[in-house]
Amino acid sequence: xxxxxxxxxxxxxxxxxxxxxxxxxxxxxxxxxxxxxxxxxxxxxxxxxxxxxxxxxxxxxxxxxxxxxxxxxxxxxxxxxxxxxxxxxxxxxxxxxxxxxxxxxxxxxxxxxxxxxxxxxxxxxxxxxxxxxxxxxxxxxxxxxxxxxxxxxxxxxxxxxxxxxxxxxxxxxxxxxxxxxxxxxxxxxxxxxxxxxxxxxxxxxxxxxxxxxxxxxxxxxxxxxxxxxxxxxxxxxxxxxxxxxx
Numbered sequence: 001x002x003x004x005x006x007x008x009x010x011x012x013x014x015x016x017x018x019x020x021x022x023x024x025x026x027x028x029x030x031x032x033x034x035x036x037x038x039x040x041x042x043x044x045x046x047x048x049x050x051x052x053x054x055x056x057x058x059x060x061x062x063x064x065x066x067x068x069x070x071x072x073x074x075x076x077x078x079x080x081x082x083x084x085x086x087x088x089x090x091x092x093x094x095x096x097x098x099x100x101x102x103x104x105x106x107x108x109x110x111x112x113x114x115x116x117x118x119x120x121x122x123x124x125x126x127x128x129x130x131x132x133x134x135x136x137x138x139x140x141x142x143x144x145x146x147x148x149x150x151x152x153x154x155x156x157x158x159x160x161x162x163x164x165x166x167x168x169x170x171x172x173x174x175x176x177x178x179x180x181x182x183x184x185x186x187x188x189x190x191x192x193x194x195x196x197x198x199x200x201x202x203x204x205x206x207x208x209x210x211x212x213x214x215x216x217x218x219x220x221x222x223x224x225x226x227x228x229x230x231x232x233x234x235x236x237x238x239x240x241x242x243x244x245x246x
Contacts (some may be wrong), residue, residue: 021142031143106222156213
């Protein structure tokens with residue numbers, strides 16, 4: 001039954017190169033891009049100039065540093081997501097290193113955190129689908145769910161998303177807020193991730209007969225002692241307002 005419902009997303013296609021989605025052959029907006037429309041634009045050059053002055057460096061040096069940090073973070077996240085998918089689905093583990101300067105000691109630590117999460121949760125979470133592409137032709141929005149589980153304690157389906165970034169804030173460091181119609185929400189990682197998973201949930205419940213009980217992120221970072229399980233806020237009402245506003 002569940003796989004028949006998930007087959008309704010068979011026409012949602014993700015292309016790694018360019019990180020693009022199509023649904024029924026038509027270009028679609030990614031969940032990340034859609035949510036980004038409700039944030040104040042980050043003016044890279046402006047902030048680079050401020051950082052350059054503060055750190056006594058050139059703007060070019062600052063931009064290069066930011067690009068390097070971003071690339072390493074993306075490579076770490078990509079490698080980890082591939083590892084998690086392979087491990088959950090009992091596939092041969094792909095140990096390809098995406099970047100020669102990837103900090104392997106730090107990376108190996110987050111892998112160990114995942115193995116701890118797996119052991120702690122395997123009795124309660126039954127894997128249903130990894131890297132699940134979902135989309136709505138009505139709204140022209142698509143995204144990818146890291147992991148759909150069946151939760152035995154909740155007796156229902158739950159969405160899990162893996163995060164490997166350096167921090168997850170619950171409020172804005174600079175007192176920034178999301179844009180209308182969700183200007184009551186602080187612009188921070190917790191808000192962004194809760195909106196992201198709420199939109200996945202909204203799409204799944206709109207397009208299928210699957211009811212999602214809850215959404216969670218699991219934060220894996222080498223500076224933490226272990227993984228951190230974080231329940232997301234249910235922002236489906238906000239998502240509906242965003243879709244109507246857009």
